[in-house]
Amino acid sequence: MSVATDMESLAQKAREASRAMAAASGAAKDAFLEALAGLLSTRRADVLAANVRDLEKARAAGMDAPRLDRLTLTPAVMDAMAGACREIISLPDPVGAIEALRPRPNGLLVGRMRVPLGVICMIYESRPNVTIDAAILCLKAGNAVILKGGSEALASNMALAALLREALAAAGLPSDAAQLVETADRAAVAALCKLDQYIDVIIPRGGEGLIRAVVSQATMPVLKHFKGVCHAYVDEGAREDRAEKVVVNAKAQRPGVCNALECLLVHAAIGPTFLPRLGAALRRAGVAMRACPRALPLLGEGAVPAAPDDFGQEFHDLVLAVKVVDSMDEALDHIHRYGSNHTEVILTENHDRAMEFLRRADASMVGVNCSTRFNDGGELGLGAEIGISTSKLHSYGPMGLTELTSAKFVTLGQGQVRGG
């Protein structure tokens, strides 16, 4: 059979299984998660052995150390996957929830009931733990899931997918609700992208190249997260101690993640006092500074002149671009031009400007007097997340269980009919 035929048959089975998943009780879905957590421990040796096969092949092919590291499963990573199952058991089932039923003048009660999206296709790269972490969120939200991981992780992913399917069956749910694409053929992604009669949404996780390839081919909606170029704006009259603490945390607490700070904008009026103390604090935290001509002399040692492309850059490292601006408008213009709709924060003591920044900055999270690092499903109270959407359709920001559902209208009547 051709790859296209294989993909169609797989997607069709997922679509059929999605109907049983949509009707599944919260108890059945939690029984699946419990069974899976157990299998991740009892079948650990199988999974680790499969991972060793992937690693041997990758080493032979000359894969570099950071990628090998991402590909490696350890007992600790296996424990984390089992922990994720138990964490999701503790979250309420979103499906079937009706937030409010309100009467219309004719007595008809109208509300919206949460329903699964249907079939979700995850396309991702190296890390095999995504196979579990993504699947369990999709499944708890009542969806079927198609998993297409990186070809270098195929043996590991097959071992993990086998556990998913066994745990589904153990809970009386259709094992076809979790399906792994078991081919390394690149035509598989192209084929999946055209199956909009079976697949409701594609979620690509990985580099910009992967995401753009999916977006250009897909005929169904794509939930995407390109990159995080996050800014903080330190306003005139900001509390300098707070601003220093927040900026250092946002940049240095975990610099390799998408909600880390990449560019600091500082009002000219506070620059002369704030930038020297901030420069010292950033130096202590090991942060290299790339500064505009006005910020450069104020930051002191360790700061170098910024190149034009340092603005809008996702450094993923202990590097921060710094620029002095003359107004909040200028800061907002800079963010509009260089931001990536991910996370923007203001440090200010002025209420009007806090509210105006909140309204005008266009990002999936806009914060006042807090670190950019809070743009995360767990920190915002959603529980586990499957990614952070930086486009506005369907979901903007971290996507947790609720964001993996939709809502249909429900109407409860006593025989109401519509008049002229």
Added chain:
Amino acid sequence: MSVATDMESLAQKAREASRAMAAASGAAKDAFLEALAGLLSTRRADVLAANVRDLEKARAAGMDAPRLDRLTLTPAVMDAMAGACREIISLPDPVGAIEALRPRPNGLLVGRMRVPLGVICMIYESRPNVTIDAAILCLKAGNAVILKGGSEALASNMALAALLREALAAAGLPSDAAQLVETADRAAVAALCKLDQYIDVIIPRGGEGLIRAVVSQATMPVLKHFKGVCHAYVDEGAREDRAEKVVVNAKAQRPGVCNALECLLVHAAIGPTFLPRLGAALRRAGVAMRACPRALPLLGEGAVPAAPDDFGQEFHDLVLAVKVVDSMDEALDHIHRYGSNHTEVILTENHDRAMEFLRRADASMVGVNCSTRFNDGGELGLGAEIGISTSKLHSYGPMGLTELTSAKFVTLGQGQVRGG
């Protein structure tokens, strides 16, 4: 310039204007609507004259009567457009609303603020009043809008778009927030479908061919509504008087619309008493019946045997398919196979089955003991709508002002930083 270059320049201007629209106050947007309502009356003669030019051309090209009718603007249609402006003034501004701010354990207040989607591209067919009706909803929700109407209505649409732009300017808003595609070149749609860096969403309104063409080409999300194949299931033990009234209303009150009933499913236990009285009521309402072999003898005169493709058919006419089923499961299977995710209702006195149907029927509106005709923005309490989405991403069901927005996370802190 090529059509592609023209479209890019137009979309880029819309994107720029969308920033001012997103920041616009509710008062400014309402001033625009007030100005537009005025212009629709003071400039009526210009618009009607342009419409006459479209009609003359269409008649010369041999357009049929129903399409000519859809193309025709009358003083009554102009009044209805002005009325729509005033109705939307009365709806609250969705932008900037925060439904709840809740504290996290660290004191950070977390909420979601409604924000516009950005740039919405409407692609539609004959009726020129869509130019106003769609644009005013998009603009009140703080978006910029690109309008691509049918080429046969180009003069009318240009006259109406001129009023939109004049009213925007009168309210101090950027006139580029409303842009009409002024070419009849079919390459325009293809070009718009690729401009995802400027256009956030495409909403096609028209036949299935138009929608499929947009879906297959677009690299941005598409909010679509294919068709309405709506079912009603009359359960064992349903109140026959209610069921009769609801079925007749759902089918006959306005048979040409997408939320009209197309297929009735009747439990075998109630068929022998219910179908004869329903047959008589449908005959009185002028409805032709296409029945399965078990329903046929019970419906009496006027019923003919159903052909296989009468099930799943959108008749858009006084025609109803009728089928006897042995259980609610069989009814749900039929709906799953033939439904279009639009509207499904159950007539029942049994609470368990009402709740089960509500949960299991997969449609943008699922109702208990009410007409399918309630799947409408006005009837469900959303106010005016721009269409009914039958796919689940972003919005499922009627799309009103709120559905033309997204929501970003907002976080209000006092210097919170993230720990280990």
